[in-house]
Amino acid sequence: ELKVEQNPLFLSMQEGKNYTIYCNYSTTSDRLYWYRQDPGKSLESLFVLLSNGAVKQEGRLMASLDTKARLSTLHITAAVHDLSATYFCAPNRGTSYGKLTFGQGTILTVHP
Amino acid sequence: KAGVTQTPRYLIKTRGQQVTLSCSPISGHRSVSWYQQTPGQGLQFLFEYFSETQRNKGNFPGRFSGRQFSNSRSEMNVSTLELGDSALYLCASSLSDRNAYEQYFGPGTRLTVT
Secondary structure, three states: OOOOOEEEEEEEEEOOOOOEEEEEEEEOOOOOEEEEEEEOOOOEEEEEEOOOOOOOEEOOOOEEEEOOOHHHHHHHOOOOOOHHHEEEEEEEOOOHHOOOOOOEEEEEEEOO | OOOOOOOOOEEEEEOOOOEEEEEEEEOOOOOOEEEEOOOOOOEEEEEEEEOOEEEEOOOOOOOOOEEEOOOOOOEEEEEOHHHHOEEEEEEEOOEEEOEOEEEEEEOEEEEOOO
C-alpha cells in the first residue's frame, strides 16, 4: 500500500524567506503531482513530475523528483502572502492513473 | 473550455438518508475519479470510472457507490448516511492516457450530515 508523508505539516514563514516542503512516499511511483488548495476551495494543479530528476518551476515555486529516494520537494523562494495555502503531494503509479494517494498536506502561512 | 462541474455545491442531509452527487467532466475526458476530504482523514480516494467501468476502488464501505454514463458524466451515491460522511467530495477528470496525465478537479460538493 502506498503511503505518503509530507513535512512539515505546518509552516509559518516570513515574507521574503525561502523554505522547502518534503514529500516522501513508500513504493515505486512513476509520476508525482503537487496541488494547492485555498481554504474552502478545490485543488489547483501546480506541477506534474514525470521522471527521476525532473525539475519544474513556476514563479516562486520549484518542484523536484528523486524516484530512487522516493522523495519530492517543493521549494519556495522569497515567499509572499499570496502563497499562503495548503499544499499536497500525490505520487501515482502508472497502473492506476486515476487513483491519487495524497499526503497529509502542508499548511503554509506567510506573514508580512 | 469548460472545467469540471459538480452539483449540488452544498447539501444538508439527515443521518440515515441517502444522497447522490453529480460530476460532469471536461469535454473529451473519459476518466472520472472521486475523493473524500475530511479534516481528520485528509484526501482519500473513493473510486475511478473509465468508459462506464469502475477501474479503481478505494477502501470505503459498500454504502458508497458510483456509476458513469455514456457521456462520461458520473454520479456517486451514499446510502444510509452517517455523521462521519460529512465531507467535501471532489471529483477529478482526465483523459487517462499515459501522455495526458493531468487530473482536473471540480469545485466540490460539501455534504453536511446532521
